[in-house]
Amino acid sequence: MKEKDYAVKDIKLAKQGQERIEWARRHMPVLGKIKEEFEKAKPLKGVNVIACLHVTVETANLIEALIAGGANVALTASNPLSTQDDVAAALAKKGVKVYAIRGEDEKQYYENIESALKIKPNITLDDGADVIATVHSKHKEYLKSIYGGCEETTTGVIRLRAMAKDKALKYPVVAVNDAETKMMFDNRYGTGQSTLHGIINATNVLLAGKTVVVVGYGWCGRGCASRAKGMGSNVVVVEINARKALEAAMDGFQVMDMKEAAKVGDIFITVTGDIAVIRGEHFKLMKDQAIVCNSGHFNVELALDELKKMSKSVTTVKADVDEYLLKGGNRIYVLGEGRLVNLACAFGHPPEVMDMSFANQALCVKYIAENHKKLKNDVYKVPEEIDTRVAEMKLESMGIKLEKLTKEQEKYLSSWSMGT
Structure with missing residues (x-):
């Protein structure tokens, strides 16, 4: 990889970052299973993805899952102080276009977003809606190639719903933040x-x-x-x-x-x-x-x-x-x-909860790639089948079994005539 294809603090931190990424991977079984599925089916083959997210060990595992699915990915930080420099170096060493340095000033922050946008994205992933805002305000030329996006924060979803209400949103966005398997666990x-x-x-x-x-x-x-x-x-x-x-x-x-x-x-x-x-x-x-x-x-x-x-x-x-x-x-x-x-001041969310959040992200990227022609320029909820599947996969990874309704119970719940 040419040096111009990334901007990280120190590429020599890559080994340390890779060790930490692998540690987190052991605690993210749901995303790991999705990655295996993606490797076989390649649902994102040829899809260009820009991810403006916190550059952490958990995010690195999401990026690797998307790449396993065939995506071309450019990653930039969604906050100047959330980048883990060793993780950025590890991803850059593997050939990912990474533009993120902890402590970068506002000018560098937006220059990094500009660099990542050169991938000419089909799908955007945001943690705060900064990529979506940049595309809509400064780079409308990219709108014609963008299928849709995902947003993972309450703050970002608030911004995007305001845009949709004003008819200013020019491509569909899935509010990953609002998935129950994200909001109720990651946020809480x-x-x-x-x-x-x-x-x-x-x-x-x-x-x-x-x-x-x-x-x-x-x-x-x-x-x-x-x-x-x-x-x-x-x-x-x-x-x-x-x-x-x-x-x-x-x-x-x-x-x-x-x-x-x-x-x-x-x-x-x-x-x-x-x-x-x-x-x-x-x-x-x-x-x-x-x-x-x-x-x-x-x-x-x-x-x-x-x-x-x-x-x-x-x-x-x-x-x-x-x-x-x-x-x-x-x-x-x-x-x-x-x-x-x-x-x-710390490491962010534990990988066990990000496992569910990023499983939603990965599956929603696949959903957008496959369904974007049917979607309007609006903010969408995560499809219920994705949210439910993530919960079921998490329970399975924890060795927890669900109770099942008997036929009599199913009939009772769907009937108004059985009485008490």
């Missing part, structure tokens, strides 16, 4: 565990006895709240949705608005997919040495520009921990520059 158990891992990894703070404020009670918020509770924290939930707030209260958590929560929290986690949910008015109410982090896709959830204006100084006190010294003397610690704390 993956984000919950990896977010706390990121906080602990960056700070080594004791969670027991601390008040943890979780802003947003979707599946990611539920996961963060339940994991923090399990570590002995007092958990406060901030919500705008009445039903979710009620659910959080029934789950045993205190529910407050952001101003009240700002006064009592020791650790703050945002998981909303919205902009500026913690603002200057909240930062000024926080305790000295409050820890603030974000586990939503983009760092816009924290109004860091407002925090900076309120501060006398900003100092990096240790890796991934910035101290904002407020003019009143209080200190606020921001983790991972406000970017995804579970990837900026």
